[in-house]
C-alpha cells in the first residue's frame with residue numbers, strides 16, 4: 481500500500497460517511513492507517529470481516545507489552561490496551577457470568593414501565609418550556625442517567641459529579657485528565673460499595689456485593705464500568721436518533737402515521753448513527769490473515785462497526801436513512817462473546833423515547849440546520865454537543 485492514511489477522516493456532512501472512508505470501502509475491507517495519535521493500525525471496514533473479528537478470540541483488549549502497544553488516543557480507559565494479557569479470557573468470562581443475570585430479558589422487560597414513566601415525566605417538563613430548547617439536557621441525557629442510577633442503586637443527585645468523571649475518563653486528547661477522571665470514578669465506586677455493604681438495596685451493585693467471592697474493589701470496578709457503559713452510549717443514540725428523524729421529516733411522519741414501525745426504526749437509528757472512521761480497538765494475540773492482509777501478533781486492529789453498518793453489500797444505499805429498512809443485523813452492539821450486555825435495555829429506552837416524543841411533539845423540528853450542529857470531538861463516544869429543537 482503506497483501511503484498510510486491518517487485518522488480522523490474529514491467529514492463533508494455530519495450524517496454521512498467521510499468521502500475517503502467510502503473510497504476505502506470500494507478498494508477493500510481492510511486498510512493500513514495511522515490513529516489520531518500517529519500510531520500504526522489496521523482499519524477493518526467490511527461488514528463480514530468486522531462481524532467475524534468481533535467474535536474472534538485471537539483478538540483481545542490486552543497486550544503482552546502494554547507500554548509499547550499502538551494507541552488510538554490518550555484516554556486511560558479506551559486509548560490503549562486494557563486488562564491482563566495472561567488472564568484476559570478468564571477475567572472476561574468471569575465478568576460476563578457475574579453481570580449477565582442482572583440483565584436477563586425478564587429483568588429488562590420488568591423495567592419497561594419505569595422507563596416509560598421516567599420518559600413521560602421528562603416530556604411533561606418539556607411541555608412547560610418555551611421553545612426553542614436543547615433536547616440533550618431535556619431528554620437525551622437525563623433519561624439514561626435516571627435509568628442506570630435506579631438499576632445500579634447510584635444516587636441521581638450525584639449525576640453532575642459522576643458525569644464529569646466519566647467524560648474526563650473518556651477524553652481521548654488528555655491522558656492525565658482521563659486518569660484523574662478514572663481514579664475519581666473508582667473512588668466514588670468504592671464509597672458506594674462501602675455504603676451498600678452496610679445498607680443493601682434492591683439494586684445491581686448491592687446484589688454484586690452480596691455475591692460469593694466478589695471483593696469490594698471488584699464490585700466497585702464493575703459498578704462504575706456499568707455506570708459508564710450504561711449511559712454515555714445511550715445518550716449519544718437518543719440524540720443522534722432525534723437528529724436523524726428530525727433531519728428526515730418524511731421518516732418522522734412515517735412513524736407518526738404508523739407507530740408500529742418504531743422498533744424497526746430504532747434498529748435503523750442504531751445502524752445509521754455512526755458513520756465510521758474509528759471503531760472498537762483490539763490487539764492481535766496471534767498472526768492472522770484477513771482478506772489478503774497479514775496482521776501480526778501485537779498489532780492494533782480497529783473494528784469499524786460504523787463503516788460495517790454502511791457496507792453497501794449488506795445495506796444497499798447505506799447513506800439513506802429509512803425507518804422501514806430491515807437493519808437489526810447492524811453491529812452497533814458488537815457481536816458474539818462480547819455482545820453488549822445492556823442491548824435490551826438500550827432498545828427499551830430508545831423505543832420509549834421515540835414513541836412518546838413523536839406522539840406528544842408531532843410538530844417538533846430542528847432549530848438550526850444540520851450542517852451547523854456541534855459534535856463532541858474529543859470524547860470517545862462522540863455524539864452531539866447540543867440539539868436545539870423547536871415545536
Ligand code: HEM
Nearest residue numbers: 709710713714717812813814817818819820821822825826
Ligand atoms: C445504545 C446504547 C449502547 C451501545 C451502542 C452499546 C454498545 C456496546 C458495544 C459495541 C459493546 C461491545 C464492545 C466490544 O466488543 O468490545 C458493548 C459492550 C457492553 N455494554 Fe453496551 N452499549 C449500549 C448500551 C449499554 C447499556 C445500557 C449497558 C448497561 C446497562 C451496557 C453495558 C455493556 C457491557 C457491560 C458491555 C461489556 C460486554 C463484554 O465485554 O462482554 N451497554 N456495548
